[in-house]
Amino acid sequence: QMQKILETKQDSMLPNELMKAILTMKVDLFFNGGIGTFVKAASERNSEVGDRANDAIRINGSDLNVKVVSEGGNLGFTQLARIEYAKKGGIINTDAIDNSAGVNCSDNEVNIKILLNTVVSGGDMTEKQRNELLSSMTSDVAELVLTNNIKQNEALTLTEFQAGANLKMHISLLRDLERSAGLDSAVEFLPTADELSARAVAGQGFTRPEIAVLMAYTKIQLKKQLLISQVPDDQFVNFALINYFPKALQDKAYSKYMQKHRLKRAIIATQLSNSIINEMGINFIQRLEEESGSNSPDIACAYLAAREVFDAYDLRMQIKNLGCNVDMAVQVSMLQDLNRLIRRGTRWFLRNRSGKLDIANMIKQYQPLVYELQSNIDMYLHDTRNEKLVSERKRLISAAVPEELAKRVSRFNAMFAALDIAKAAIDNKFNILEVAQVYFAIGGKLKLGWFGEMINKQPVANHWEALARAAFRDDVDRQQRHLAVNILKSNIENKDDLMHYAENWLAQRKDLFARWEFFVEELKTVTPEFTMFAVALRELL
Numbered sequence: 001q002m003q004k005i006l007e008t009k010q011d012s013m014l015p016n017e018l019m020k021a022i023l024t025m026k027v028d029l030f031f032n033g034g035i036g037t038f039v040k041a042a043s044e045r046n047s048e049v050g051d052r053a054n055d056a057i058r059i060n061g062s063d064l065n066v067k068v069v070s071e072g073g074n075l076g077f078t079q080l081a082r083i084e085y086a087k088k089g090g091i092i093n094t095d096a097i098d099n100s101a102g103v104n105c106s107d108n109e110v111n112i113k114i115l116l117n118t119v120v121s122g123g124d125m126t127e128k129q130r131n132e133l134l135s136s137m138t139s140d141v142a143e144l145v146l147t148n149n150i151k152q153n154e155a156l157t158l159t160e161f162q163a164g165a166n167l168k169m170h171i172s173l174l175r176d177l178e179r180s181a182g183l184d185s186a187v188e189f190l191p192t193a194d195e196l197s198a199r200a201v202a203g204q205g206f207t208r209p210e211i212a213v214l215m216a217y218t219k220i221q222l223k224k225q226l227l228i229s230q231v232p233d234d235q236f237v238n239f240a241l242i243n244y245f246p247k248a249l250q251d252k253a254y255s256k257y258m259q260k261h262r263l264k265r266a267i268i269a270t271q272l273s274n275s276i277i278n279e280m281g282i283n284f285i286q287r288l289e290e291e292s293g294s295n296s297p298d299i300a301c302a303y304l305a306a307r308e309v310f311d312a313y314d315l316r317m318q319i320k321n322l323g324c325n326v327d328m329a330v331q332v333s334m335l336q337d338l339n340r341l342i343r344r345g346t347r348w349f350l351r352n353r354s355g356k357l358d359i360a361n362m363i364k365q366y367q368p369l370v371y372e373l374q375s376n377i378d379m380y381l382h383d384t385r386n387e388k389l390v391s392e393r394k395r396l397i398s399a400a401v402p403e404e405l406a407k408r409v410s411r412f413n414a415m416f417a418a419l420d421i422a423k424a425a426i427d428n429k430f431n432i433l434e435v436a437q438v439y440f441a442i443g444g445k446l447k448l449g450w451f452g453e454m455i456n457k458q459p460v461a462n463h464w465e466a467l468a469r470a471a472f473r474d475d476v477d478r479q480q481r482h483l484a485v486n487i488l489k490s491n492i493e494n495k496d497d498l499m500h501y502a503e504n505w506l507a508q509r510k511d512l513f514a515r516w517e518f519f520v521e522e523l524k525t526v527t528p529e530f531t532m533f534a535v536a537l538r539e540l541l
Helices: 002-006 015-023 079-087 100-121 127-136 138-161 167-180 193-202 208-227 235-244 252-259 264-280 284-292 296-309 312-320 328-351 359-380 383-398 403-410 418-428 432-445 448-457 463-488 495-507 510-524 530-540
Strands: 029-032 068-071
Touching: 002 015, 079 208, 100 127, 100 138, 100 252, 138 208, 138 264, 138 328, 167 193, 167 208, 167 284, 208 264, 208 284, 208 296, 235 252, 235 264, 235 359, 264 284, 264 296, 264 328, 284 296, 284 328, 284 463, 296 312, 296 328, 296 359, 312 328, 312 403, 328 403, 328 418, 328 463, 359 418, 359 432, 383 403, 418 432, 418 463, 432 448, 432 463, 432 495, 448 463, 448 510, 448 530, 463 495, 463 530, 495 510, 510 530
Parallel strands: 029 068
Antiparallel strands: none
C-alpha cells in the first residue's frame, strides 16, 4: 500500500528518504502543521533558508505534486517557494493568511475581555457571570473568526481570477504601496520591473501568494488612514463595532459599555478596512483615488452608501450561498459584475457630492428610489440594452442560478444609470419612473447605451487614458440625465406616452439630431480614439 501511495518499488526507506517521498506525493491537500521550512524555491540554496535541521528532506516548490497547500505552521515554505509552486498551477496563500484565524481569535478574546471587565467594574455583572459568559461564547467567536477567514480567501480568489487582466493596476498599486506604506518589494520577494515586463508579455499577473502580500499592506494602509479621519466617529459605522462582537454581547445591556471601549475606533477602522478590501479587491481604493481625486476616508464613506443603496451585502450573500450548485467561474463573474456596479456607484457619490459625505443621508435619499427603479427597469429599456439583459438572464438561469437572483444580476449593467435618474428626480421633484422612461427613451434614440459601451471597451495604455475613459463615461451619463430633465421640464401635457414625447422633442431639433447621428455612424466605421470621444461628447453637449 505504501509503495503504491509513494509511487516507489523500494521495499524499505531511511527516515529522511521516506519524509522526502511523502513531501512529493500526489495528493489533493498538503497541510503543513510542523515546525521548520520544508519547501524552498529551485533558485534558493538550503543555506539561505535558515533551517539546517530540515536540509536533508527539503524539496523545491516545483517538485510539489499536490493541488492545494494549507500552512498550519509558520515558515513551512519560503515565499519564493510559494511563488514557484503557484506558477505551476498550485493553490497557496501565505502562512500569514492561513494562520490569521489564530491572530484574529486572540484579538477577539482581548477586546471581549476589555468590554466585560468594564461591565464587571460598572457593577452590572459578577466575576463568575463574566467567566460563564466567556465560556459560552466559544463557538460564536470561532464562527466570527472563520467567517473573516472565508471572506479573505474569497477576496484572494476573486483577485487571482483577474490577475492577468489587471496587471497594470496591480503594478500601480505596488508602486503606491512602496511610496506610502513602507512596502519593500525585495524584502517581500515581489517581482522586479523586468519580471513584471515578462509577465505582461506572457499575459500573467501576480501569483496568489504575491497578492496576499499586497492585500496585507493595502488593509494596513487603509486602516491607518481611517484612524486619522472622522469616519470611525460617524454614527452610521457603529454597526462595524456591534457586529465585531458575538451575538450574546450585541444586547442593549452592553451597548453603553461598547461605546466606551477604549479600542472602539481601532475596532471600527479594522472592520471597515477588512470588509472594503475583502469585498471590493486590493486595488479598489487606489483606483478610485486616481479616478476621482478623493482620499481614502471619503471613498470609504461613498462605498458604504453605494453598498447599502444597491443592497450589495444581500446580493453577495445570495451568490455565496450558491455553493457548489453553480460553477465557480459563473459565481466569480457575478461578483465581478456586482463590484463593477458598486465601484461606479461609489465614484458617482464622490463626483456628485456637495460638501461632506453624509452616509446616512445619502442612503435615505437614494435607496428607496433605486429600489423602486430596480423593480420596473425592464420595461423602460430600449435598443440592445434589453436584449443584453434578457440574454444575460437566460445565461445565468441555464447555469443553475435561481431565477430571481438571475434577474437582479442581469439588471446590473442597466442599474449603472440608477443614481443619475434618482438625482434628476430628487433635484426636480419628478416621479422617478417618469424620469427613467424619458432617460432610457432618449438614450435609445441617441444610441447613448452603445456609445457608453464603446467608451467602456476602449483599451487604455496609461494612467491618463484610464482617467479620461472614466471621465468620458461619467459625462455620457450626466448629459443623458440633463437631456431627460430638459424634456420633462418642457410642459408635457400627456405624461402617459413619455417615450413618444421624447422622440418628438428630438424631431423638433432635427439638425442637431442629424449631426449627432453622423458622429455615431462615423464612430461605427473606425477604430475609435480618445480624441474622437472628446469631440463626440462636445457635440452631444
